[in-house]
Amino acid sequence: MRRLGILLIVLAVLSGCFAVCGASAPTAVPETVVLPQPAEGWQDSYLAFMENNYDIFSALWPDGLGGVGFIDLDLDGTPEMVAFDQGASAALGAQIFDLINGQVYCVSSTLDSAAGAFDSTYLSPVHVCTSFFESFRLSRTAAGWCFWVDSSNSTEQTAWDEIVRFDSVGGVLTPVSVCYRYLEFDQDSGLVVAENYTAGGSPADAAGYQGAANVYQEALDAGYEAKGMFCWNDMDRYSAGHDGLMTMVKDALTAYSSIMDTVTLASPAA
Numbered sequence: 001m002r003r004l005g006i007l008l009i010v011l012a013v014l015s016g017c018f019a020v021c022g023a024s025a026p027t028a029v030p031e032t033v034v035l036p037q038p039a040e041g042w043q044d045s046y047l048a049f050m051e052n053n054y055d056i057f058s059a060l061w062p063d064g065l066g067g068v069g070f071i072d073l074d075l076d077g078t079p080e081m082v083a084f085d086q087g088a089s090a091a092l093g094a095q096i097f098d099l100i101n102g103q104v105y106c107v108s109s110t111l112d113s114a115a116g117a118f119d120s121t122y123l124s125p126v127h128v129c130t131s132f133f134e135s136f137r138l139s140r141t142a143a144g145w146c147f148w149v150d151s152s153n154s155t156e157q158t159a160w161d162e163i164v165r166f167d168s169v170g171g172v173l174t175p176v177s178v179c180y181r182y183l184e185f186d187q188d189s190g191l192v193v194a195e196n197y198t199a200g201g202s203p204a205d206a207a208g209y210q211g212a213a214n215v216y217q218e219a220l221d222a223g224y225e226a227k228g229m230f231c232w233n234d235m236d237r238y239s240a241g242h243d244g245l246m247t248m249v250k251d252a253l254t255a256y257s258s259i260m261d262t263v264t265l266a267s268p269a270a
């Protein structure tokens with residue numbers, strides 16, 4: 001039976017090359033993705049981390065977190081935890097936590113003070129602003145399968161966005177800046193008065209930025225919709241305090257759906 005209708009998230013040998021899709025491209029990208037088994041007891045590890053570090057969360061986000069969800073961003077089989085703040089600007093700030101050798105670490109945060117509050121051993125300088133768990137896209141690029149996100153934010157006079165790809169480096173979720181665009185507008189005319197671009201971390205022009213972005217924006221999307229819980233969906237249940245936060249985390253764990261259970265592709269790329 002032909003299996004073109006289904007993206008099987010299968011096993012084995014490919015994990016090394018697809019997990020780090022920024023590495024040199026394999027000769028052929030498989031139509032299926034191989035996922036190892038999740039770390040045993042990963043749900044309890046995240047719950048214990050939240051319980052043990054509630055005072056830090058409370059201090060960093062006194063109004064409470066905006067939402068919590070779980071996504072296996074680096075395709076190593078074990079989900080990362082994505083926690084959104086309440087969004088003081090156009091987009092929400094994402095904080096990403098990874099389970100590394102049995103310990104939970106903050107690996108990305110929009111908040112500078114997170115570096116002093118959490119163990120910063122694996123904290124990346126690359127962070128993410130977006131407003132939906134579904135904004136994290138699983139795609140098949142020419143270099144391999146990966147999650148990526150179009151991270152963006154804006155003010156009345158400025159706008160920026162950054163394509164961020166999620167690699168696994170030594171078992172650690174590693175956000176990588178693919179390309180970055182900053183625009184500044186004249187408040188009266190709305191015309192762009194300043195612009196700045198990078199691609200692969202190096203200065204670029206608009207075409208260089210767009211060329212790097214196209215690799216992801218035009219890649220085959222697997223159709224995976226990540227799930228999470230937002231506090232404003234149920235303010236009574238998810239209050240800013242300890243009980244509300246822990247309930248939100250538990251509900252997000254229940255809502256988590258493995259890529260293996262959910263992804264289908266109508267027409268895998270040639």
Ligand SMILES: [Ca+2]
Binds near residue numbers: 071075
């Ligand atoms: Ca993972």
